[in-house]
Amino acid sequence: DAKTTQPTSMDCAEGRAANLPCNHSTISGNEYVYWYRQIHSQGPQYIIHGLKNNETNEMASLIITEDRKSSTLILPHATLRDTAVYYCITGSGGSNYKLTFGKGTLLTVNP
């Protein structure tokens, strides 16, 4: 079973920030938080990952709470092409091949 909890769906207006929450209350000290997304009819795409500190890349920002029990993925300026299922996954860096995907959050960006 997935070790994370995410809302089933969310909506966001185009051009606004999309904030996707994830609860991972059982995360262990050496586990990372990974985010992937899957656009319809495509394979999952890596977005970002982090351990303790907040992370930012060209796609998104990842905010991890101090107790590491939850995190938020932020898409700063959502576009229609960001409509996808977003998966939050926890795992140890060395065993990242065994990514345990849950059902994710379907983000719909509306014009």
Added chain:
Amino acid sequence: DTGVSQDPRHKITKRGQNVTFRCDPISEHNRLYWYRQTLGQGPEFLTYFQNEAQLEKSRLLSDRFSAERPKGSFSTLEIQRTEQGDSAMYLCASSWEGGEKLFFGSGTQLSVL
């Protein structure tokens, strides 16, 4: 970087037939993974290779499933005596050893009639 390539994109077969899928990973990646995804669910891990060695298989991979990666390059996933329950998207991914990112292909959609 041409990405992970999977062939075919779609496969329709009759129950009881054998099918084989091919995955070409990103050339410099030495790890290759297979996942399966059914409708409405996230992908599930099936197996992974490091170079030509198959290092782990999920219990989801029944005896009818076999995967190979000769010479540590492309990989094939064969399903023998297909069943309707095998209908799913079969996803391949690759990465560097110890790399934090998995790069996925677009998958092969299998429909067993």
